[in-house]
């Protein structure tokens with residue numbers, strides 16, 4: 756059910772993106788998806804009933820011990836079924852395979868659902884970045900330390 760993306764997923768990815776993020780967040784454009792897919796990033800998609808139900812974009816740079824979750828979103832009608840959790844488990848396995856010791860991410864300080872998810876997965880808050888988002892909302896940086 757989880758696989759790496761292909762360019763054929765772009766329309767479905769953009770649908771999830773525009774329904775999940777507004778201008779107050781850093782939503783990805785079609786060009787952003789293409790750019791990141793071709794760089795040092797892995798994008799996993801979750802398929803359910805022939806539908807692309809969610810994605811997670813993970814950055815893994817050769818010279819850094821840390822992996823970074825750049826974005827994650829689940830289609831609205833598929834939320835609350837453990838899909839984001841499954842995508843994170845895949846991303847965590849990938850980070851371990853590539854010998855990363857930490858996973859980092861940023862989240863809007865008012866995104867309670869996402870923060871709850873990250874805490875449940877074991878992420879701890881590191882810093883608060885004042886006025887980080889386009890609408891001046893703060894970001895929390897969070898980290899998960901991996902037992903290699």
Ligand SMILES: CC(C)(COP(=O)(O)OP(=O)(O)OC[C@H]1O[C@@H](n2cnc3c(N)ncnc32)[C@H](O)[C@@H]1OP(=O)(O)O)[C@@H](O)C(=O)NCCC(=O)NCCS
Pocket residue numbers: 775776826827828829830833834835836837838839840841861862863866868869871872873875
């Ligand atoms: C945040 C998001 C990715 C969660 O996806 P999901 O597949 O519904 O998450 P899961 O079903 O794996 O939920 C796991 C845990 O997250 C928390 N959680 C997720 N959605 C929640 C909600 N609506 N209300 C309360 N807790 C929630 C809960 O702790 C949940 O565990 P539980 O079901 O045992 O209570 C999804 O709501 C989404 O796409 N939101 C819009 C995009 C976004 O905000 N992305 C994060 C940007 S940093």
